[in-house]
Amino acid sequence: MSGSDCEKRDFRTQFIRVRARLSVTSLGLIVAALGLWLSVPQQRVPAQELSRVLFEKESLYHYVRVVEEGNIRRLQFRRSGIDFEESAINIRNPLDFPLHYYKLMMAGFIHCPNPQRILFVGLGGGTLVRAIRHYYPNVQIDVIELDPVVVEVARAYFGFQEDSRMKVYIRDARVQMNRLAGQGARYDMIFLDAFRGGYIPYHLTTQEFMELVARLLEANGVVVSNLQPGFASYHYQRRTIARVFPSEWAYGRYGNVIVVASRKPQNISREELIKRAEQLQAEKKFSFFLPEVAQLATSGGDYIRQGPILTDDYAPTDVLRSIPQD
Known part of the structure; x- marks a missing residue:
């Protein structure tokens, strides 16, 4: 085996070892981060903050939708795939x-x-x-x-x-x-x-x-x-x-x-x-x-x-x- 072949083999061996060490290290970091994330209490988005459809119906004149986002309730008319906002109210403070x-x-x-x-x-x-x-x-x-x-x-x-x-x-x-x-x-x-x-x-x-x-x-x-x-x-x-x-x-x-x-x-x-x-x-x-x-x-x-x-x-x-x- 020539000297250059030995050098190539040594290089490949070192590369494989370094890559293995990096893989183990990366995996450790991921596990550690996951453990840290799980240990911290997560803030959940309150259900009332999520947008939800309360009503949908196609009338003789409109496709009518009522959507609620947090305290805001919205009346929408859908036309050509677009929801046009027609009215809105703060249900906790109507004024x-x-x-x-x-x-x-x-x-x-x-x-x-x-x-x-x-x-x-x-x-x-x-x-x-x-x-x-x-x-x-x-x-x-x-x-x-x-x-x-x-x-x-x-x-x-x-x-x-x-x-x-x-x-x-x-x-x-x-x-x-x-x-x-x-x-x-x-x-x-x-x-x-x-x-x-x-x-x-x-x-x-x-x-x-x-x-x-x-x-x-x-x-x-x-x-x-x-x-x-x-x-x-x-x-x-x-x-x-x-x-x-x-x-x-x-x-x-x-x-x-x-x-x-x-x-x-x-x-x-x-x-x-x-x-x-x-x-x-x-x-x-x-x-x-x-x-x-x-x-x-x-x-x-x-x-x-x-x-x-x-x-x-x-x-x-x-x-x-x-x-x-x-």
Whole structure:
């Protein structure tokens, strides 16, 4: 055997010994680490922190889901494999708003601090309706909801309850609103918050619909609309509202923009809105700070004012909703 063969054999022998020692050492480290991990009390995630589905059902209009994560219970509509969050509530503190846009919608009370009658279009889980009932216990509230399954879910999972001053109409909004208008019903505030898996049904966006809203409002009444910016549809919706209502204030910028519009021009400054919010905060003791919402107020300016509006003959909201804006 040559010297080089002996050197190769010695090298292989040493390599095998070193690898064996490393294997034993690695195994020892793994065992030691495992023993240490087992000896330390493990923190378990509480069951209430895990997301779980409480309810699922396909109705005539939506695929409805109720999901709970910790203290937060969420109402979702599933469309095209995507779960759109429609409502949420803190089950331990129903006055704590999990969704920021609820606070923005409360800006309507800055413009109408003492309403007597309120109409809601779109119930969802009823979180906002419940809060308003708490802060304004003597107000008459009417709610219109298209889907009876949504009403069932609001009652069973979100603590929503009708009372002598709160009535729910299970019907298409325009049909029911026409009936209410024919009966001479008038409201100080109308909240528009009807979504169908990420978009507003087109017949609740048009000029004709906004004119129906105006018919249902008292002379000094306001309409509070929940809109989503970032798409071409937003500018069409803002222009349509402005065509019918001479005065409009917007709250928020991303995710949701709440537009408060009135039948009569409101010659009021942002400073006065903040002052009103401070007075309401002192009176109502809101669980959030309403003056912070008032700080977000802008009088128009965040949409393209020139262009077409939505009408019953032209309302391609499904197409416009898919066109992003820079």
